[in-house]
Amino acid sequence: MIGRRVLSPKVSQAAAFALLWTSGAIVMLPVIAVVAVMVLLGARGLTWRFLTAASGGLLPAIAGTACLVVLTTLIAAPAGVAAAIYLSEYSRPGRAIRLIRLAIVNLAAIPSVVHGLFGLALFVMLLGFGRSLLAGACTLALLVLPLMITASEEALRQVPQRLRDGSLALGGSRWQTVRRIVLPNALPGIITGLILSVGRAAGETAPILFTAAAYSSTHPYPRSVFDQVLALPYQLYVMATEIPNVPAEAKWATALALVMVVLGFNAVAIVMRARLRAARRW
């Protein structure tokens, strides 16, 4: 039963550690490589002039991405947080809850290009928003909704049950307990989750490709939610595939700007989470 050992425990332990450590290190390589390539090739092109020029520069795309992200958050966050509160605080296990969870998982699994086509059919055409900031933000909202629900629910569940019990035992209703105890204590986690979701939305191309994004030399900035907008990922896509003779430097500079925006959102979320964890003491 015991058999003959091929390796001594010491050696096998060392081998396992080396293998696992290497696997861990390999995960970091792509991140480092992507950032390094972007910086090396794009830093020179990323001049102040290129960043801020309204024509032939990045400012319209950055402004468009900012508009999309803000509107997406305004649409998705209330629904996402409300759904998370329902799932975490009100629901009882059963068929209905299983169906809701199944829907969330599957919504998260839908490829983003399908979201884009769906947005085209529903928001652009059926609801008549046209190719617009609003249609794009609605489509992105659908894309990030599962992320927001999952992150918010996680934050709500981290509030200890004994705090809820304390409030209920004092005669607090379920809603009073959610409103005065659970939500304030979960808010930091919820906001962190929202920022991460927003970072995801900022980097997507496919969902806005058919619903919101367009080049316009006459109106580089949207004037209402029914205007088309430019966005960083879309601009990169167009520069790389559709416009001939764009200098490589400009493409890489755009890519660098996009990576900085997305990683910037993540960095803010990570710093916030670390600070709030340090401040929390229940």
Place this chain on the structure above:
Amino acid sequence: MNAVQGEASQLIVRPQGSIKFETQRLNMFYGAFQALTDVSVAIPERHITALIGPSGCGKSSFLRCLDRMNDVIQGVRIEGKVLLEEDDIYAAGTDVVQLRKRVGMVFQTPNPFPMSIYDNVAYGPRLHGAPDRTGLDQIVESSLRQAALWDEVKDKLRQSALDLSGGQQQRLCIARVLAVEPEVVLMDEPCTALDPTATFRIEELMLELRQRYTIVIVTHNMYQASRVSQYTGFFLLGELIEFGLTARIFESPQDRRTDDYVRGRFG
């Protein structure tokens, strides 16, 4: 059948004077598991009643039936009656919020909210429609005084309750309960997480409070039960084995199992 009932009536003594709570054939289930079996007992008003028994005997489950805190737990089913004075608190249409205003609860682990000392005590009154600022100040002060905490915290009411020691936190939780002016205070092993000095202070406090409140305390500390309570109930495997004056339960228990338990032969 008659013999059994005759025996039961000896073991479960009905207290003299006015009765605050009365349970009639109370059964409780967690899913398929029966946590309480046919518990019928009367709990006297403005006395301290201790519930003792080994871990898992149902004493905490019984306590949580009295303010319907078991409602929070999934899969719990309750049969029988629990009368608070004349009202069956499990009858349809019972206002659980009103019930929990009348029947407060102190938990095993101190659970102050992560907010200031003042806001912790003011939490209950604010839920139920706070009076004006002066009124609230008065409630906070008198609740903290009743909980013997005022002198220690009066200069730092705006500081976080989480900075208090464990014993102070538990007295704050008691003050928080008193602030909603309950009639009954349920205490679920309130000293388990505390050191002997803090435990002593809570016990002193209970003895002061019993003049105004009906107190039911679950404890696995038999010395605590004998020090603070006037009535004691002994639970075993979900059944109330014996209930009566504390002195009788500890000095001349009628049931063999009670005798074994209070003499420390098991549990």
